[in-house]
Amino acid sequence: GAVVSQHPSWVICKSGTSxxxxxxxxxxxxxxxFWYRQFPKQSLMLMATSNEGSKATYEQGVEKDKFLINHAxxxxxxxxxxxxxxxxxSFYICSARDAGTGASPLHFGxxxxxxxx
Amino acid sequence: RKEVEQxxxxxxxxxxxxxxxxxxxxxxxxxxxxxxxxxCRKEPKLLMSVYSSGxxxxxxxxxxxxxxxxxxxLIRDSKLSDSATxxxxxxxxxxxxxxTFGKGTKLSVIP
Numbered sequence: 131g132a133v134v135s136q137h138p139s140w141v142i143c144k145s146g147t148s149x150x151x152x153x154x155x156x157x158x159x160x161x162x163x164f165w166y167r168q169f170p171k172q173s174l175m176l177m178a179t180s181n182e183g184s185k186a187t188y189e190q191g192v193e194k195d196k197f198l199i200n201h202a203x204x205x206x207x208x209x210x211x212x213x214x215x216x217x218x219x220s221f222y223i224c225s226a227r228d229a230g231t232g233a234s235p236l237h238f239g240x241x242x243x244x245x246x247x
Numbered sequence: 248r249k250e251v252e253q254x255x256x257x258x259x260x261x262x263x264x265x266x267x268x269x270x271x272x273x274x275x276x277x278x279x280x281x282x283x284x285x286x287c288r289k290e291p292k293l294l295m296s297v298y299s300s301g302x303x304x305x306x307x308x309x310x311x312x313x314x315x316x317x318x319x320x321l322i323r324d325s326k327l328s329d330s331a332t333x334x335x336x337x338x339x340x341x342x343x344x345x346x347t348f349g350k351g352t353k354l355s356v357i358p
Contacts, residue, residue: 172350173349239290
């Protein structure tokens with residue numbers, strides 16, 4: 131079945147550094163990918179919608195200059211957390227839908243647990 | 248504001264019990280609904296889609312009531328491996344793929 135691979139699974143970084151998270155669709159093309167963030171005991175919150183070949187669409191309250199999204203190909207989207215701070219520590223998850231199968235459910239990556247010290 | 252509301256639980260049930268989760272959604276334009284399962288510190292995994300006519304997959308039964316904007320999940324003969332958080336998800340209508348997640352209902356199945 132369709133698989134979404136996310137890397138890295140976990141990362142610890144110092145405050146002020148940048149972290150890049152990759153999301154790949156392994157056996158399907160995804161014109162759109164989604165980036166979510168989940169704080170402990172909270173629901174997944176959509177941060178932005180990544181569109182292949184065009185600018186990402188950010189949800190209200192999400193800083194586009196801090197969370198840089200690049201969707202350069204039909205199988206890869208990246209999220210870069212720039213100048214990370216401890217409050218950015220969270221579980222980041224990407225998801226994608228097979229562009230060739232209409233209304234198929236989203237497939238999630240395995241998530242990235244970010245800890246900023 | 249588009250929201251999905253769930254009872255956070257936890258639901259602590261013995262093995263073999265039947266347990267039901269409920270969920271309400273506020274966006275009447277939502278077209279599709281799903282139940283996802285999320286284990287601790289893991290990504291959500293699709294459990295089942297929810298259809299208007301109701302649908303069953305083994306021990307799991309999902310139902311949708313569009314008039315009441317209400318979704319349910321029934322788990323029969325609970326197993327220890329069913330312990331997880333169950334997320335109710337509504338997908339926006341009018342061509343939008345945006346999903347709105349509930350905060351999840353935590354289930355613990357006890358030996």
